[in-house]
Amino acid sequence: MMVKPNVWKNPVHFLAFGLGSGLLPKCPGTYGTMAAIPFYLLLQYFSLPLYVLVIAIASVVGIWLCDKTSKDLGVHDHPGIVWDEFCGYWITMIAAPAGILWVLYGFVLFRIFDIWKPWPIGWLDARIGGGLGIMVDDVVAGLYALLALQLTTMAV
Template structure:
């Protein structure tokens, strides 16, 4: 069995046990965390939070993976939390930004285009569980940032 701290972090305090679509629940759980981190320290703190969750997630998901004897258990959602945080790091909090950020991140995470899919298939263990979601977060964040800068919608929310 995984240590309690690894179980708690890997499932993001049990959120990963929610059905259906545990990955979407994990992504949703990241939204208030992103808002809070932004309020305390702006984009830098959201980005640092994403990297901290990523690093802890490698360890926690590796413990969990070994304990359950499954390569990428669906209840492990710390990867979605890290990726979703990263997707939101460069945009100011707001309903439109977070709704689009959620949709973009979930889209990249589910479809796994290009290098995201490669990482999902080729990288194993705790790093493999985490890396494709971090890459999906980068892709979603860049799309969200460019859309916001290009249209100027940040000034309307």
């Protein structure tokens, strides 16, 4: 049986579980990515260097958040840990054009790469443990989705 933590009492777990979005039944990664969108809508107004800095900090802090929560629960990469999806989506959206269609397109691209896990995403996911292991596959999925999104913008 999967551990169902009470994220409302522990701020580290609350963040790791994407402000509680990872507790929703079925497809917590998709819900986590959806929960990242409102934050992106605020972050998109930052200058590009500040946006990238915020994502870098969120990702580094995410390694610790995910590692601590995983250890506390005794479950490596609990499905409800979705901070990695937050960061992966925000990476996808670096320098994305404005507009809801791009927000949705970035969402779909990130979910495809996160679920499909093309090389080296699946390879990294299987070989790296701890908080870094939880974060790295979503960071790389975000980079793949970022590339796909940017190539699309050039074609449009």
